[in-house]
Amino acid sequence: xxxxxxxxxxxxxxxxxxxxxxxxxxxxxxxxxxxxxxxxxxxxxxxxxxxxxxxxxxxxxxxxxxxxxxxxxxxxxxxxxxxxxxxxxxxxxxxxxxxxxxxxxxxxxxxxxxxxxxxxxxxxxxxxxxxxxxxxxxxxxxxxxxxxxxxxxxxxxxxxxxxxxxxxxxxxxxxxxxxxxxxxxxxxxxxxxxxxxxxxxxxxxxxxxxxx
Numbered sequence: 349x350x351x352x353x354x355x356x357x358x359x360x361x362x363x364x365x366x367x368x369x370x371x372x373x374x375x376x377x378x379x380x381x382x383x384x385x386x387x388x389x390x391x392x393x394x395x396x397x398x399x400x401x402x403x404x405x406x407x408x409x410x411x412x413x414x415x416x417x418x419x420x421x422x423x424x425x426x427x428x429x430x431x432x433x434x435x436x437x438x439x440x441x442x443x444x445x446x447x448x449x450x451x452x453x454x455x456x457x458x459x460x461x462x463x464x465x466x467x468x469x470x471x472x473x474x475x476x477x478x479x480x481x482x483x484x485x486x487x488x489x490x491x492x493x494x495x496x497x498x499x500x501x502x503x504x505x506x507x508x509x510x511x512x513x514x515x516x517x518x519x520x521x522x523x524x525x526x527x528x529x530x531x532x533x534x535x536x537x538x539x540x541x542x543x544x545x546x547x548x549x550x551x552x553x554x555x556x557x558x559x560x
Contacts, residue, residue, distance in 0.1 A: 350418065351468045351511055353411060354425035354453075354461065357437060359474035360492050361408060361424075362398040388432060395436025396443065401492075403500035408445065410504060419511050424452045425461055425471065427478070462487075470510060472503055 358364035368374060368382055371394065375381045387394050415422040424447065428434050434454050441447055455461055458477040465471070465487030472490045473479050479489035490506050492499050 349468060351420045351470060352423060352464075352466070353415075353420050353507065354423050354464055354469065354471045355408070355411070356461075356471070356473035356475075356478060356492075357424060357426040357440075359401065360472060361401060361404045362395075362440065363401050364398065367394065367398045388430060391432045392436030392439055395433055396439035398440060400444070401500070405444075407500040407504055411507070412447070414507075414511070422447075422451065423464075425455070425464060426453070427455050427458045427460065429456045470507065472507075 355361060368387075371386070371390065373383045373386045373390075373394075375383045411420075411422055414420050424441065426437055428437065437454075438449055438452065441449065441452060453464070455463070458473075458475055459481045461471060461473070461478045462481035462485040465482045465485035467486055469482075469487040470490060471479060471482040471487055472492055473482075474491065474493045476491070479491055483489040488510055490503050492503055
């Protein structure tokens with residue numbers, strides 16, 4: 349069977365935070381919380397009018413090309429618990445891509461994505477609420493929130509490594525440092541085919557950044 353790649357939408361393909369900012373839908377009593385009453389009152393348009401996350405459009409096309417080459421099966425896997433949101437997301441997909449809606453999967457909660465985990469399944473997402481349960485259930489998880497300006501570029505590197513069946517055989521810690529109250533570890537890794545990469549591990553947030 350071909351490996352399955354599941355793509356999250358909000359924060360991964362589409363810029364949810366930018367849309368909240370543009371609409372002014374932060375709660376007045378807590379600027380870090382979304383005012384969901386306003387989001388739901390706007391209806392499907394809130395979701396259908398979102399912009400791509402930086403780098404996501406090009407990456408999505410490259411993943412689609414991988415599927416066309418027979419390297420994987422590509423799905424969109426998004427959590428949303430009300431119909432207007434699901435409808436808005438489908439409208440966005442139809443207007444921004446040629447992706448078939450029959451390969452779009454909606455679940456109620458982020459943790460429900462773990463139901464699609466398998467040894468040959470990869471979830472690309474921006475939230476640990478989705479990634480951790482998916483990984484615990486036996487799938488691979490890739491966090492798109494790497495920072496360092498390499499988010500989607502780094503995701504594609506790791507996808508290619510996973511699809512090619514490479515495994516890391518030699519690790520060497522190069523350096524450790526701190527930035528913005530987070531601790532980082534740089535590790536040099538040699539893969540099965542002698543491909544050398546550097547892994548930047550945010551030990552505080554448990555996120556990765558791979559660089560060729």
